[in-house]
Amino acid sequence: MQTEELYSLREDFHQHPELSGLEIRTASKIVEVLKELGTTQIHTHIGGHGVIAEYVFSSEGPTILFRADIDAVAVNETQSCFYHSDNPGVSHKCGHDGHTTILLAMANLLHQFPLKKGKVLLLFQPAEETGQGARQVLEHPFFQNMHIDKAYALHNLPGFPLKAVVCREGSFTCSVISCSIQVEGKTSHAAEPEKAISPTAILLNILEKTMSWNQGEPEMQDYFRTTLIELHIGEEAYGVAAGSGVIRLTMRASTAQHLKIHTDKLEKLVKQLKENYPALRFSTEWLESFTANENQAAAVSVIKQAAIKNGLTYVETNCPFTWGEDFGLFTQHIPGAMFGLGAGEQQPALHTPTYDFPNTIIEAGAQMFYQIAVEETEKE
Numbered sequence: 001m002q003t004e005e006l007y008s009l010r011e012d013f014h015q016h017p018e019l020s021g022l023e024i025r026t027a028s029k030i031v032e033v034l035k036e037l038g039t040t041q042i043h044t045h046i047g048g049h050g051v052i053a054e055y056v057f058s059s060e061g062p063t064i065l066f067r068a069d070i071d072a073v074a075v076n077e078t079q080s081c082f083y084h085s086d087n088p089g090v091s092h093k094c095g096h097d098g099h100t101t102i103l104l105a106m107a108n109l110l111h112q113f114p115l116k117k118g119k120v121l122l123l124f125q126p127a128e129e130t131g132q133g134a135r136q137v138l139e140h141p142f143f144q145n146m147h148i149d150k151a152y153a154l155h156n157l158p159g160f161p162l163k164a165v166v167c168r169e170g171s172f173t174c175s176v177i178s179c180s181i182q183v184e185g186k187t188s189h190a191a192e193p194e195k196a197i198s199p200t201a202i203l204l205n206i207l208e209k210t211m212s213w214n215q216g217e218p219e220m221q222d223y224f225r226t227t228l229i230e231l232h233i234g235e236e237a238y239g240v241a242a243g244s245g246v247i248r249l250t251m252r253a254s255t256a257q258h259l260k261i262h263t264d265k266l267e268k269l270v271k272q273l274k275e276n277y278p279a280l281r282f283s284t285e286w287l288e289s290f291t292a293n294e295n296q297a298a299a300v301s302v303i304k305q306a307a308i309k310n311g312l313t314y315v316e317t318n319c320p321f322t323w324g325e326d327f328g329l330f331t332q333h334i335p336g337a338m339f340g341l342g343a344g345e346q347q348p349a350l351h352t353p354t355y356d357f358p359n360t361i362i363e364a365g366a367q368m369f370y371q372i373a374v375e376e377t378e379k380e
Helices: 003-015 023-035 096-113 133-138 201-211 255-278 298-309 328-333 357-375
Strands: 042-046 050-056 061-069 121-126 150-155 165-167 170-173 173-185 224-233 246-251 281-290 293-295 313-316 336-342
Touching: 003 023, 003 096, 003 357, 023 042, 023 050, 023 096, 042 170, 050 133, 050 165, 061 357, 096 121, 096 150, 096 173, 096 357, 121 133, 121 170, 121 313, 150 298, 150 328, 150 357, 165 224, 165 298, 170 336, 173 201, 173 255, 201 224, 201 246, 201 255, 224 255, 255 281, 293 298, 293 328, 293 336, 328 336, 336 357
Parallel strands: 061 121, 061 150, 150 336, 165 313
Antiparallel strands: 042 050, 050 121, 165 336, 170 293, 173 246, 173 281, 224 246
């Protein structure tokens, strides 16, 4: 594929974004392109709408996995472009259209320049944004019966120079989880609030407690943050005293172990509140879990060498990124690493309405993946 073809392909994915678990058209387009390239071993419906392209160069050598996420986010696109999202309220504001195109460009390189040995798996993963995709993929029979020696992924990074390769050993992204706590009591007439069983004080107590646990900065081992997403009490009915409410939070920490300390504290707090206020009903739901990406030192060394050989700037960060990425589940089971690819210092932030993946970094991403495959399969 030529450069302009890659750009057009990315813009096609951008124009037809699909939310987590609904990536039907996206998966179909991926398979179509892989077949046009001549890929013969294509596995579909992996963990939902996931696709795997399998390349066997010889029975000798390691099996290396490269992963791209393919789902979009629920953000309304505001900028004007000829490839504007056709799906209202849904757009590729995390750059997964670009990640997908990079992996297809990697497939093109494998066809043009076959490796000397080993096996390469290109995983087009669904449902990254909900934190469910990696788990569903790893639970699929394909992975249950496959030994993988190394796993790699990348994520575009606004705020960094175009094509800069960004990486570090250890935690590359934080462990993140979301929590929804519903509290049900009893309403009353607004003139007699004392007859209501109100959740207000309880929900404010949960908010105050969890916020008080915030500590450290991202570069510190004890970094932890609670973020309030929603606090809703009662209804817009001025004659009725509130009788129910919900608080929704995200919690993040530099490691999975440190996050668990605080999720355990929250569960203990809710248990105590249940015991102290038996007239209230509590319902707790944990959602969108993202395990920290733990980058193996040897894999980071390979990434650095690949960057150097591609003539790209290598940047080593001193702390993990505070957002979550479900590739972390792969790094909990398979040695490997995630790295960042600079999307431009003036590029708007991820998940914002004016962000747009820069076409000019597609080939650099594919060349990084290809060089990593060369480095891994040609090791003595």
